[in-house]
Amino acid sequence: MKTIQTICFLLTVAFSMQAYAADDLSEKLALIKLPPGFEIHLFAENVPNARQLALGDNGTVFAGSRKAGKVYALVDREGDLFAEGIYVVDRDLSMPSGVEFRFGSLYVGALSEILRYDDIEDSLDNPPEPVVVTSGFPGQTHHGWKYLRFGPDSLLYVPVGAPCNVCDQPGFAQIRRIMADGSGMEVYAEGIRNSVGLAFHPDTKGLWFTDNGRDLMGDDMPGDELNFAPDSGMNFGFPYCHQGDTPDPEFGKGKSCADYTPPALVLGAHVASLGLTFYTGKMFPASYTNQLFIAQHGSWNRSEKSGYNILLVKFDGNGVVTGSEVFASGWLQGQENWGRPNDVLQMRDGSLLVSDDQAGVIYRISYVGQ
Secondary structure: OOHHHHHHHHHHHHHHHHHHHHHHHHHHHHOEEEEOEEEEEEEOOOOOOOOEEEEEOOOOEEEEEEEOEEEEEEEOOOOOOOEEEEEEEOOOOOOOOEEEEEEEEEEEEEEOOOEEEEHHHHHHOOOOOOEEOOOOOOOOOOOOOOOEEEEEOOOOEEEEEOOOOOOOOOOOOEEEEEOOOOOOOOEEEEOOOOOEEEEEEEOOEEEEEEEOEEEEEEOOOEEEEEEEEEEEOOEEEOOOOOOEEOOOOOOOOOOOOOOOOOOOEEEEEEEOEEEEEOOOOOOHHHHOOOOOOEEOOOOOOOOOOOOOOEEEEEEEEOEEEEEEEEEOOOOEOOOEEEEOOOEEEEEEOOOEEEEEEOOOOOEEEEEEOO
């Protein structure tokens, strides 16, 4: 009898804790500030350390992770805009942060390897063994996690972060690109400390990417960068020059910032600008068309925290940056953060998903009108 009572008690406690956690998160979501007419709700819970997002042909949402070592598949079975089905595609991988989907296959960036899971949406209950597309990337873990994006040229673009806060080491601080089968690896751009966000402009087709600035130069220096690389062979200055106009105190000696491509926009210092996407949907007002959303993960070593936002970068009709403003905020309350936005993904209905690797959830932002 005591055993049965104990089990009932534990079940009651577990249920209460789960209900409390759900209520607690609902209260926190009410803290999120959005422009008039927009709403935010949970799309998926229990997605530990959710990082980059990708959308399958059949509507499956895939999420990588970094610390968890897992790749998730999320399915809205009931059509209620909430993913009831959560599958683990693979586990025990090395920093499988980056995910991308193409022609029925899921591509995963796992540190030194790019893996491919074929026909994945038809086998979520029993995922296939991955095909190793390439194992030609460095294995250093410092800034080693990946972000994957297929370009308009059908090549897969992959950043290779610097294995340090600041250093000059050949073979790093790059964006590379490869064929879908892993062949033809080449360096596309250099001088990039740590990019964890790539996107191609829907009209100009040029590559835009975020780059996290170095640490230990104070609270306000240097700023993160939003960079534009329409052609291969460009150098964005790391480790010699930061934010386009600030020589590095050690590696910048004898160098000129004028010799490198400056950022299109300097973002806040230490805000950790990560995943980004251009908006091409029909749900949001027309003024958002071809504008850029950036997930700002938030600072970790600033005396007063910054970031923890979704930033909106504005472009004119020629694809030129004209300014920026905070689109969503509230994950930081005072100096306490309860969530960290990591990536943004546009859904087919025009809503925007946001991964949060601190809260282990994915949000859905929609426009309901004023």
